[in-house]
Each structure stands twice: as C-alpha cells, then as structure tokens.
Amino acid sequence: ELKVEQNPLFLSMQEGKNYTIYCNYSTTSDRLYWYRQDPGKSLESLFVLLSNGAVKQEGRLMASLDTKARLSTLHITAAVHDLSATYFCAVDLPSMDSNYQLIWGAGTKLIIKP
Amino acid sequence: DVKVTQSSRYLVKRTGEKVFLECVQDMDHENMFWYRQDPGLGLRLIYFSYDVKMKEKGDIPEGYSVSREKKERFSLILESASTNQTSMYLCASSLSLWLATDTQYFGPGTRLTVL
Numbered sequence: 001e002l003k004v005e006q007n008p009l010f011l012s013m014q015e016g017k018n019y020t021i022y023c024n025y026s027t028t029s030d031r032l033y034w035y036r037q038d039p040g041k042s043l044e045s046l047f048v049l050l051s052n053g054a055v056k057q058e059g060r061l062m063a064s065l066d067t068k069a070r071l072s073t074l075h076i077t078a079a080v081h082d083l084s085a086t087y088f089c090a091v092d093l094p095s096m097d098s099n100y101q102l103i104w105g106a107g108t109k110l111i112i113k114p
Numbered sequence: 115d116v117k118v119t120q121s122s123r124y125l126v127k128r129t130g131e132k133v134f135l136e137c138v139q140d141m142d143h144e145n146m147f148w149y150r151q152d153p154g155l156g157l158r159l160i161y162f163s164y165d166v167k168m169k170e171k172g173d174i175p176e177g178y179s180v181s182r183e184k185k186e187r188f189s190l191i192l193e194s195a196s197t198n199q200t201s202m203y204l205c206a207s208s209l210s211l212w213l214a215t216d217t218q219y220f221g222p223g224t225r226l227t228v229l
Contacts, residue, residue: 042220050214104156
C-alpha cells in the first residue's frame, strides 16, 4: 500500500526565512505532484516531477525529487506572506496498477508572519 | 484556462436525504474525480471516471455512487446521507492518463453538512 507522509504538518515562520517541506512515499512511483490550497479555496497545481533528480522552480518555490530515497522536497526561499497556504504532495500509484489514482499527503499548513 | 465548477459551495442536508453534487468541466477532459477532504487526512478519492459511463472506485466509495452521462459532467450521489459524510467535497478533472504531465484541475469545493 502506498503511503505518503508530509512533514511538518504545520509550520509558522517569519518573512525572509528559508524552509523546506518534506514528502516521503513508501513505494516506487512515476509521478509526484505539489499543490497549493489557499484558505477557503480549491487546490492549484504547482509542480509535476517525473524523474529522479528532477528540479522545478517557480518564484520562491523550488521542488525536487529523489526517487531512490522516495523523497520530494519543496523549498521556500525568502518567504513572503503571500506564500501562506496549505501545501500538498501527491504521488501516483505505480503504473502497473489498474486503478489510477493519486495518493495524497495530509498537507502542510504554512503560515508566514510579516 | 481550465474551469471546473461545482453546483453548490455550501449545502446543509438532513440524515437520510438523497444528495446530489454536480461537477462540470469545460475543457473536454477525459478524466473526472470526486474527493473528500477532511482535516489531517489530505484528500481521499471516492470515485473517478475515465470516460462517459465508465467509473472506478477509489479508496472510500461506500455510501456514494456516481454518474457520468456526458463527458463534461460528473455527479456524486449520496443515497442516504449520514453525519459522517459531513465534509468538503472536491471535484477534479484531467486531460488524459497517458500524458506524462497529466495534472488534475480542481473545482472550488462543496462544503456539505449533514445534520
């Protein structure tokens, strides 16, 4: 059974600081996603990571994937208040499985204080 | 831009009522999904559909059914609502499972309260 664990689940930080959110998963997978959810709103796709060593960056967010360690990280550089949100990672079940679905982490609630 | 709309943002129903949640996407996506989101549990898949009239169970299908009669519309049905079905329900769609970068696009969600 594929399990996806995020940590921390809650993070409060000051503007200008750097921090990393971790996403561990328990079996091999073809794809890993990062999504953002603002309070009271729906989920928005941030990144899709497909291969070992993949790195993607958008503004102050950078996501990476280590398939050997079954670990993805979402790094926040010089945080600003607008990045306050809940961040989810999600992992595809292995492609040989007939039941396509994403397995989601519990989410990391990030609060960035001015 | 992909647009996924859901019929209601907030819904209050009584135990035992039949509840319909509707989702419409406007980008000719093949796949549509229904999730429920509960605090600390992430998203859990209820059902998904990869084509008209086709459906597959997700992790937690018990107490739910779905209908996809048209490509753009995917309905979630609670046959007899119970209090443990109080939750946020999210609909999503994606273009094609065969795309390496296939991404799910989400609707705004329906917060359902069952009294």
